[in-house]
């Protein structure tokens with residue numbers, strides 16, 4: 841059976857920290873689905889179509905990587921994709937506490953789905969989409985924190 845992992849997140853925008861987690865997890869799985877959680881109530885910074893396009897570009901359309909959008913519960917989405925693994929990155933102790941509660945709840949809901957955590961590499965620990973958005977919002981240069989994309993105006997507002 842194919843080992844499929846879902847990497848869920850807002851990815852608003854997708855950062856080099858996210859990219860590193862996916863690249864390091866690739867040897868563990870046959871396929872990784874980068875799944876953008878969509879919530880119509882939640883304000884978004886970059887349109888979801890743009891986020892999909894930039895993530896795809898970042899992995900050069902690698903067939904082992906799928907990019908998708910989902911709504912509702914992550915475990916339900918995993919079932920529709922036959923994914924038995926949820927991939928998440930851990931930066932700090934705060935991340936751990938937050939992730940622990942979600943992963944244990946998910947386990948209670950669907951026992952067969954395992955959450956897998958990779959520790960962030962030290963150089964990516966401080967990168968958050970929130971800070972990257974702030975830099976962009978104020979016209980700063982955030983290029984070192986996001987994967988390079990073809991459109992030079994991609995992240996300009």
Ligand code: ADP
Pocket residue numbers: 848849850851852855856857858861927928929930931935960961964965966967968969
């Ligand atoms: P969410 O809104 O679900 O927290 P994010 O897009 O912020 O979504 O993050 C998705 C996943 O990527 C989470 O597991 C998060 O811990 C991880 N992540 C975020 N930033 C980094 C980073 N700099 N390095 C490694 N993992 C990260």
